[in-house]
Amino acid sequence: MNDGFFSAVEIADMAPKTVRGRVFSCRDCKLDQECKTPRMKCGGKGRKGIMVIGDAPGENEDEKGSQFVGRAGKEVEWYLSKLGISFYEDCWTENACCCRPVKNDTPTATQILACRERLFKSIRTKQPKVIILLGKSAVDSVIGKYWGSDIGPVGRWRGFRIPCHDLTAWLCPTFHPSYILREKNQESAAPIIFGQDLRSSLSCLENPLPEPPSEKHIQPLDDFHAIRHMRQLLEAPPRLLAFDYETTGLKPHAKGHEIVCCSLCSDPHKAVTFWMENEMVQKTLCRVLESDIPKVASNLKYEDQWSRHILGVHPRNWKFDTMLAAHVQDNRQLITSIKFQGYVRLGVAGYENRVKPYLETGSKNANSINRLKEVRGWKDVLVYCGMDSLLEYRVASMQMKELGIE
Numbered sequence: 001m002n003d004g005f006f007s008a009v010e011i012a013d014m015a016p017k018t019v020r021g022r023v024f025s026c027r028d029c030k031l032d033q034e035c036k037t038p039r040m041k042c043g044g045k046g047r048k049g050i051m052v053i054g055d056a057p058g059e060n061e062d063e064k065g066s067q068f069v070g071r072a073g074k075e076v077e078w079y080l081s082k083l084g085i086s087f088y089e090d091c092w093t094e095n096a097c098c099c100r101p102v103k104n105d106t107p108t109a110t111q112i113l114a115c116r117e118r119l120f121k122s123i124r125t126k127q128p129k130v131i132i133l134l135g136k137s138a139v140d141s142v143i144g145k146y147w148g149s150d151i152g153p154v155g156r157w158r159g160f161r162i163p164c165h166d167l168t169a170w171l172c173p174t175f176h177p178s179y180i181l182r183e184k185n186q187e188s189a190a191p192i193i194f195g196q197d198l199r200s201s202l203s204c205l206e207n208p209l210p211e212p213p214s215e216k217h218i219q220p221l222d223d224f225h226a227i228r229h230m231r232q233l234l235e236a237p238p239r240l241l242a243f244d245y246e247t248t249g250l251k252p253h254a255k256g257h258e259i260v261c262c263s264l265c266s267d268p269h270k271a272v273t274f275w276m277e278n279e280m281v282q283k284t285l286c287r288v289l290e291s292d293i294p295k296v297a298s299n300l301k302y303e304d305q306w307s308r309h310i311l312g313v314h315p316r317n318w319k320f321d322t323m324l325a326a327h328v329q330d331n332r333q334l335i336t337s338i339k340f341q342g343y344v345r346l347g348v349a350g351y352e353n354r355v356k357p358y359l360e361t362g363s364k365n366a367n368s369i370n371r372l373k374e375v376r377g378w379k380d381v382l383v384y385c386g387m388d389s390l391l392e393y394r395v396a397s398m399q400m401k402e403l404g405i406e
Contacts, residue, residue, distance in 0.1 A: 029114035031099035036062050038099050042122045043067035046092040048085065048205065051128035051169075052076065053094045053119070055137035055176060056107050062100040067093035075177040076134070079198055092126050094119060096141035107137045116141050123167055130204050131169050133157075135176025142171060146349045156334050159197050163209040163347035170209070172201035212347050213394060218263075218386035219272045220379060223281050226274035229264070230284045234291060238266035240319065241288075242296040242393035245306055246359075246372060246385045252309040254367035259310050261382055263389040264288075268397065273386035275376070286313040294319035296396045298338035298388070322392055325399040342391035345398060355384045 032038035040057050043066055052068070060070035068076065068087070077087040085091065097107040097115045107115075119141055123131065133139050136154050144151055146166070151157075157173040164171050174197035175190060183190040221229060233241065242265040248257045258276070262285060265271035276282060289295075289307055297303045300321045307315050326336040334340065343349045352359075358375055361368035375381055400406075 026114060029097075029099070029111045031097065031101055031111060034102050035100040037065040039118075040065065040067060040095070040098045042126065043093040044088050044091045046090070046126055046128065048090040049127075049129035050085070050091040050132065050202075050205070051094060051123065051126060051130070052087070052091050052132045052134060053096060053138040053142065054134045056095050056097040056104075056111075057100040058104050059100070067095065071181060072177040075181055079177075079195055082195070083199055083202055085202065092122075092128060094122055096137040109140070112137055112141050112144075116145065120145070120167075123169075128167075128169050130201055131164070131167070131171050132198065132201050133171060133173040135179070138176075139173050143173065147343060148350070152334055156332060157344075158193070159200065160344040161200060161204050162344050163212070165209060165212050165347050168209065170201070170204040170207070172197065172204065174198065174201070210346055213342075213387060213390045214348075215383050215387075217269055217271060217390055218383050219270060220382045220386070221272050221274045223274070223278040226272070226278075226281050227284045229272050230288050233264070233266065233288055233293065237291065237293045239294065240296055240393065240396065241266045241293045242271075242389045242396060243289075243303060244297065244385055244388040244392060245303055246355075246381055247306055247310075248369045248372055249361060250366045250368075252306045254369065256369055257310065257367075258373070259306055260372050260376065261385050263382075263386040265386075265389040265393040268390075268394055271386040271390040271393070273382040273389075275382075282311060286311055289313050289315040292317050296320045296322070296392055298322040298341075298392050298395075320396045320400060320405070322395045322399060325396070325403065329399065329402065338388060338391050338395060341395045345395055346391065348387070348391065351387045352384055354380045 026032055035057070037057065040061065054068065054072070057067065058070045058072065061067060061073075067073070073087075080087050080091070096119060097111050098118060101107055101111065131142065133142055139154055139157055140151055143157065143162070146164070154173060154175060158175060160173065162171040175194050177194075180191050180194045244263050246260045248260060261273060261275050263271050263273035274281060289311070290313055295315060295318050298321065300318055304315055304318070307313050322338055322341060323336045326341055335344075339349075339352065358371040361370045372381065
């Protein structure tokens with residue numbers, strides 16, 4: 001028997017949630033103490049496996065105890081109806097924050113974190129195929145769980161169709177409908193873009209998620225097998241070779257800098273990676289770099305500069321740069337790195353987490369030396385390096401096809 005306001009299940013769901021060592025729960029949020037419909041339930045019937053996630057209930061939703069019944073909800077309903085989707089029949093509706101914020105304020109980071117576990121429980125229960133994220137709070141809650149804290153504005157993410165292997169669903173961020181309502185009378189392109197984003201999201205319903213690159217695709221090699229692999233590449237040149245370095249800094253000009261390890265990828269399902277201490281390994285790699293094998297990198301000036309300064313070799317036949325291609329395809333800021341492209345295209349995020357602290361120098365001097373040499377021999381460094389070249393190969397292949405490059 002429960003005489004309180006919440007059921008036993010709801011009370012259990014209020015258990016504190018830990019994020020980066022800090023605990024968040026409904027006690028931190030406290031919005032349930034101010035609104036009329038606390039902990040609003042998921043709405044809609046979800047017949048077509050679509051979940052639409054907004055920021056938080058508004059005044060109308062709070063009064064009626066139902067998701068998306070205000071002006072913003074009606075706006076989404078209208079756009080979806082033009083695409084043959086019944087909002088309340090074909091979709092589930094949710095919010096990053098399940099209680100109405102005071103004065104319809106945007107949910108705070110704490111409020112979003114306190115509600116994240118509840119939202120993910122709802123997603124896992126409903127198992128949608130496509131998750132449409134409306135606005136910053138929804139993006140912070142869902143994408144933030146995988147990408148981390150460096151989310152940036154919604155404009156950075158809108159329009160991408162991100163495969164989420166954890167949820168077995170496509171994440172499709174776009175603007176919040178309240179923003180579209182404000183922009184309608186401003187001769188803005190936002191309403192058109194919003195409709196395009198929704199159409200693009202729905203196209204994912206029948207698309208399977210791509211196979212994600214993972215550690216199982218990375219093969220660390222000892223010196224002997226690294227040399228043999230590179231000789232095989234020279235004997236039977238691949239159509240494309242992505243390569244990546246892990247180095248002791250950003251620029252190679254200061255005394256003491258080294259290339260710690262290297263990875264090579266000429267197959268979408270396999271990358272090899274090896275340490276760069278052995279002189280014969282270095283000489284054989286130089287032969288590969290001087291060969292006519294078409295080469296790929298992300299921000300190729302980095303690998304080119306380190307090859308020239310540390311190995312004394314000028315790489316030949318650069319074929320493609322994923323960073324430049326990303327900029328050509330879409331000129332938004334903060335989207336061109338291989339980590340961003342690997343996430344939005346293939347759903348891979350966080351593989352750098354264990355190595356990242358050792359890549360930082362703590363200095364603004366680009367020639368500063370990082371701590372990577374402290375972990376020489378650590379397998380995670382090789383795996384991290386291998387993931388970079390594997391992603392570069394996969395992303396380059398996708399971009400080249402999109403750009404019509406043979």
